[in-house]
Amino acid sequence: MSRRVGILISGGGSNMVALVKSMTGDHPARPVLVLSNDPEAGGLAKAEALGVPTAVVDHRPFGKDRAGFEAELDRVLREAGVEIVCLAGFMRILTPGFTGKWAGRMLNIHPSLLPLYKGLHTYARALEAGDAEHGCTVHEVTAELDGGPILGQARIAIDKSDTPESLAARLLPMEHALYPAVLRRYAADDRRPVFLSAGTSALS
Ligand code: GRF
Secondary structure, eight states, rough: OOOOEEEESSSHHHHHHHHHHOOOOOEEEEEEEEEEEEETHHHHHHHHHTTTTEEESSOOOOOOHHHHHHHHHHHHHTTTTTTTEEOOOOOOOOHHHHHHTTSSSEEEESSSSSTTOOSOHHHHHHHHHTOSEEEEEEEEOOOSSTTOOOEEEEEEEOOTOOHHHHHHHHHHHHHHHHHHHHHHHHHOOOOOOEEETTTTTTOO
């Protein structure tokens, strides 16, 4: 029986698209819901075009009531029978109340080589630090922001002419290769980490 995957987005959803398109054939999982906290998220139309049911839980009416927002998120996910949650450009911080409920069943992709550069503005921080490389990480979500067990990483060289924008643009295709590769193993209960680097497609 395929594992039922719910994908949480806040914006364009390019990682969501890559995940949805990867779940075919002998893949052990299938997408059953794309959920956004922003009713204007561009990814919602992309999910509908791919035939995936969508839902919106707008965080704004909840104000500072994070627990109320998360209780509704949780209800919608459970109603759809979601078994694995993939955060993909989801821009709300989740409290331990929610991450605890989905412990061991929730993934996130973060645009840095964790544990380097948790939080925001990772590209600018890597450039400011003069790093030779940057990358992205797929990890299990725990109560610690961007802190859970690492399930995969993809690396790219930083070019001296890079800007945060050019770095982000070059990293995104690597995210679209990494996240589906990690989910495929994760859904088959295979916890071997996935390591990719630009220029090689072999999984290591
Ligand atoms: C990506 O940089 C991803 O690493 C981060 O959110 C950004 C937007 O992703 N989590 P998407 O195009 O909305 O999937």
